[in-house]
Amino acid sequence: xxxxxxxxxxxxxxxxxxxxxxxxxxxxxxxxxxxxxxxxxxxxxxxxxxxxxxxxxxxxxxxxxxxxxxxxxxxxxxxxxxxxxxxxxxxxxxxxxxxxxxxxxxxxxxxxxxxxxxxxxxxxxxxxxxxxxxxxxxxxxxxxxxxxxxxxxxxxxxxxxxxxxxxxxxxxxxxxxxxxxxxxxxxxxxxxxxxxxxxxxxxxxxxxxxxxxxxxxxxxxxxxxxxxxxxxxxxxxxxxxxxxxxxxxxxxxxxxxxxxxxxxxxxxxxxxxxxxxxxxxxxxxxxxxxxxxxxxxxxxxxxxxxxxxxxxxxxxxxxxxxxxxxxxxxxxxxxxxxxxxxxxx
Amino acid sequence: xxxxxxxxxxxxxxxxxxxxxxxxxxxxxxxxxxxxxxxxxxxxxxxxxxxxxxxxxxxxxxxxxxxxxxxxxxxxxxxxxxxxxxxxxxxxxxxxxxxxxxxxxxxxxxxxxxxxxxxxxxxxxxxxxxxxxxxxxxxxxxxxxxxxxxxxxxxxxxxxxxxxxxxxxxxxxxxxxxxxxxxxxxxxxxxxxxxxxxxxxxxxxxxxxxxxxxxxxxxxxxxxxxxxxxxxxxxxxxxxxxxxxxxxxxxxxxxxxxxxxxxxxxxxxxxxxxxxxxxxxxxxxxxxxxxxxxxxxxxxxxxxxxxxxxxxxxxxxxxxxxxxxxxxx
Numbered sequence: 001x002x003x004x005x006x007x008x009x010x011x012x013x014x015x016x017x018x019x020x021x022x023x024x025x026x027x028x029x030x031x032x033x034x035x036x037x038x039x040x041x042x043x044x045x046x047x048x049x050x051x052x053x054x055x056x057x058x059x060x061x062x063x064x065x066x067x068x069x070x071x072x073x074x075x076x077x078x079x080x081x082x083x084x085x086x087x088x089x090x091x092x093x094x095x096x097x098x099x100x101x102x103x104x105x106x107x108x109x110x111x112x113x114x115x116x117x118x119x120x121x122x123x124x125x126x127x128x129x130x131x132x133x134x135x136x137x138x139x140x141x142x143x144x145x146x147x148x149x150x151x152x153x154x155x156x157x158x159x160x161x162x163x164x165x166x167x168x169x170x171x172x173x174x175x176x177x178x179x180x181x182x183x184x185x186x187x188x189x190x191x192x193x194x195x196x197x198x199x200x201x202x203x204x205x206x207x208x209x210x211x212x213x214x215x216x217x218x219x220x221x222x223x224x225x226x227x228x229x230x231x232x233x234x235x236x237x238x239x240x241x242x243x244x245x246x247x248x249x250x251x252x253x254x255x256x257x258x259x260x261x262x263x264x265x266x267x268x269x270x271x272x273x274x275x276x277x278x279x280x281x282x283x284x285x286x287x288x289x290x291x292x293x294x295x296x297x298x299x300x301x302x303x304x305x306x307x308x309x310x311x312x313x314x315x316x317x318x319x320x321x322x323x324x325x326x327x328x329x330x331x332x333x334x335x336x337x338x339x340x341x342x343x344x345x
Numbered sequence: 346x347x348x349x350x351x352x353x354x355x356x357x358x359x360x361x362x363x364x365x366x367x368x369x370x371x372x373x374x375x376x377x378x379x380x381x382x383x384x385x386x387x388x389x390x391x392x393x394x395x396x397x398x399x400x401x402x403x404x405x406x407x408x409x410x411x412x413x414x415x416x417x418x419x420x421x422x423x424x425x426x427x428x429x430x431x432x433x434x435x436x437x438x439x440x441x442x443x444x445x446x447x448x449x450x451x452x453x454x455x456x457x458x459x460x461x462x463x464x465x466x467x468x469x470x471x472x473x474x475x476x477x478x479x480x481x482x483x484x485x486x487x488x489x490x491x492x493x494x495x496x497x498x499x500x501x502x503x504x505x506x507x508x509x510x511x512x513x514x515x516x517x518x519x520x521x522x523x524x525x526x527x528x529x530x531x532x533x534x535x536x537x538x539x540x541x542x543x544x545x546x547x548x549x550x551x552x553x554x555x556x557x558x559x560x561x562x563x564x565x566x567x568x569x570x571x572x573x574x575x576x577x578x579x580x581x582x583x584x585x586x587x588x589x590x591x592x593x594x595x596x597x598x599x600x601x602x603x604x605x606x607x608x609x610x611x612x613x614x615x616x617x618x619x620x621x622x623x624x625x626x627x628x629x630x631x632x633x634x635x636x637x638x639x640x641x642x643x644x645x646x647x648x649x650x651x652x653x654x655x656x657x658x659x660x661x662x663x664x665x666x667x668x669x670x671x672x673x674x
Contacts, residue, residue, distance in 0.1 A: 074418065105451070107449060107450050107451040107453070108452070110448055110450075111449040111451060117449070117451065117453050117454060118453070119450070119453040119454055124417055124418075124450075124454060125446070125449070125450065126449075127442070129437060129441050132410070132437060132438070132441055132442060135406065135407050135408075135409070135410020135411050135413070135414060136411075136413055136414035136417065137414060138407070138410070138414060139412060139414020139417070139418075140415070140418050142411055142414070142415050143414070143415040143418045143419070146415070146420060147420075165406055166406055166407065166410060166437075169402070169406055170410070170411070172402060172404065172407070173401070173407050173408065176402065331452065332447050332448045332452035333487055334447070334489075338510065
């Protein structure tokens with residue numbers, strides 16, 4: 001791959017806006033990859049506690065879907081959400097500091113890896129009970145419809161969550177009431193160590209949409225452009241017709257379910273993981289950009305170094321940030337008393 | 346003051362709050378076209394339309410969670426549970442989402458929502474429809490738990506619950522809907538977290554809430570005929586608990602009986618006993634006794650059901666025991 005001369009993009013039929021978008025996506029995906037690698041290291045060193053579920057291998061899914069949203073749209077996810085938090089635009093510093101449990105974290109050290117929030121970006125968690133966020137995402141869409149705005153709600157969950165009641169109850173309501181919500185099944189093949197074929201009566205999960213009177217689509221989650229295009233269609237349907245969509249986006253995680261289990265050996269083989277690595281979402285995009293003359297070795301190296309420096313800065317920030325003050329233990333349990341509390345109880 | 350039913354008092358509260366704030370809506374099974382399983386929402390669909398009085402499928406977890414989501418982005422949902430027995434299906438959303446989201450977001454995301462519906466045993470509905478779950482919810486930091494015992498409190502407390510910025514579990518007395526009482530005219534609210542002395546007395550404090558307010562008042566009346574002057578303290582809110590009112594009453598009477606509809610183990614009374622003995626041990630002239638439901642699933646048979654419930658004779662007997670007028674059971 002070395003030594004390919006880079007021609008100006010316009011010579012290869014790629015318009016500058018597209019070229020810029022591809023570069024942004026590549027950068028975001030690299031950011032997530034490096035961030036997660038550093039998070040894994042910090043976890044191994046005991047600097048990050050609790051559960052920690054890495055997003056490595058699934059980067060195109062978060063980046064492709066979130067680039068289809070508007071700033072005022074709503075996003076909610078499960079506990080493997082570092083990638084989505086970063087793709088939504090949360091600062092690597094705030095996210096890393098949260099993993100470290102520091103006062104400067106996006107949830108002020110009270111949420112942790114599984115509970116990343118940024119209300120200013122309508123990124124409303126990080127939820128730790130499988131499928132528990134599906135009714136919440138449905139509620140954001142209900143609120144948009146109730147208020148008559150054209151906001152949409154993007155609700156992520158793993159493929160194993162399609163077997164829980166909250167999935168069925170939510171999608172039935174969204175289909176019945178025509179709510180502007182996009183349900184994204186992040187199908188990485190395994191719920192912890194249980195393969196889809198061992199947990200779901202049908203393995204083409206998007207077909208479940210038929211039960212809820214909404215379109216179901218299946219998407220190659222390792223190709224960011226395909227993810228973006230499919231999400232655009234779903235967002236358009238939600239925004240213009242106030243109608244839900246079920247997207248099954250097929251992806252793969254190279255790492256274990258969490259930091260506490262091996263990448264392979266029990267429920268899947270090393271060969272399988274290696275096979276999926278051949279379709280790495282970053283490599284897929286990188287190759288396409290090189291072929292289009294949008295990237296060469298030097299540019300890739302520079303981008304990689306820039307992103308790595310940003311992640312290292314985030315780690316340094318997290319390391320140096322203070323723990324929450326002891327009395328933070330007692331704040332945010334209840335809402336602060338309002339000035340009109342006398343009248344409003 | 347008008348005399349109206351507990352049901353109509355709740356209806357007034359809902360109507361007034363929906364009128365007052367466009368962000369408030371009512372959602373649940375049969376709340377709209379059917380006018381509510383217990384008719385609490387009678388006439389509201391007609392007045393407010395289907396966007397604000399919303400019938401749902403039978404999917405407690407789904408619509409409770411939908412309400413939590415709507416509250417997280419600033420609406421003020423009132424989610425009706427046909428009964429609190431069915432809310433067990435939704436408890437994940439109440440406990441894991443509504444009660445937690447403010448804390449785990451570091452204070453960024455609130456959840457101003459009311460979950461309301463009837464609790465406690467009615468008549469011969471059997472084991473699955475005759476339960477009191479207030480101690481389950483009161484156990485959870487982040488939730489408020491409110492249980493009105495009179496029409497006036499039902500109205501004033503529900504209005505406060507809807508205006509509160511926290512998730513509120515509002516448990517109505519299934520046997521209280523038809524009870525009548527004076528309700529103040531015009532706009533008023535009753536503050537959460539404030540107990541009320543429903544009957545002043547000097548000899549013993551009866552602590553109660555919801556349906557047992559009636560039980561305690563009747564027991565107090567009977568005791569008065571026997572020369573015992575009982576004070577009745579209605580908690581009204583279980584969490585936050587107004588310990589001050591309870592403690593100052595017991596400090597005056599030196600004797601206490603806690604009456605509740607729920608089971609004894611880890612019940613509301615257990616919490617009260619802990620608080621009173623710890624704070625004012627020296628004021629007590631007798632061990633605190635508790636009158637609860639018996640520690641069994643509710644039987645269907647009428648006689649067995651009656652035997653299982655907290656009632657006036659049990660309260661009278663407990664009072665006599667703490668006054669050493671009767672040997673302990």
